[in-house]
Amino acid sequence: MAENYDNTDRGAAFKPFDTQKLILQGKLNDTGKDMKIVMIKDETRGGKNIIEVFEKIGVLFENDKKGNENAPDYTGPINEFRRLAAWRKSKDGQAYMTMSVSDAKQGNNDSSNAVTDDKIPF
Numbered sequence: 001m002a003e004n005y006d007n008t009d010r011g012a013a014f015k016p017f018d019t020q021k022l023i024l025q026g027k028l029n030d031t032g033k034d035m036k037i038v039m040i041k042d043e044t045r046g047g048k049n050i051i052e053v054f055e056k057i058g059v060l061f062e063n064d065k066k067g068n069e070n071a072p073d074y075t076g077p078i079n080e081f082r083r084l085a086a087w088r089k090s091k092d093g094q095a096y097m098t099m100s101v102s103d104a105k106q107g108n109n110d111s112s113n114a115v116t117d118d119k120i121p122f
Helices: none
Strands: 010-014 021-030 033-043 049-055 074-077 082-091 094-103
Touching: 021 049
Parallel strands: none
Antiparallel strands: 010 094, 021 033, 033 049, 074 082, 082 094
C-alpha cells in the first residue's frame, strides 16, 4: 500500500486558470473584525459565473539570500507566531512557487519599523 503524503505546513501556487480574473480588492468587516479581501471572478465546471472571496493571511518580502541559493526567495509573517517561506520554481516553462510554513523565530518580525516600547528609536 502506498504511503499517504503529508503536506502539513507545505503548499504550492500556480498561474491562475484562464477563467480566473482579479476584479476587486478591499476591506470587509465581520462582527467587528476588519479583513483585507480580494475578489476573483471565475466559473464553475458547469459554466456558471461566480465570484470567489479571499482573505489576506500574510505578506511575503523578497529575501536577501546572502549567498545561500537554497534559502527561500521570499519570506514573511502569516501571523504573530508563524512564518511563510516561498521558492520560485519552473517546470516545462511554467512558473510556480513552493511554500513552507514554520514557527516564527523569536525577535524575527518583518513589520520592520515596529517600536516595541515607549523609547524613541533614535
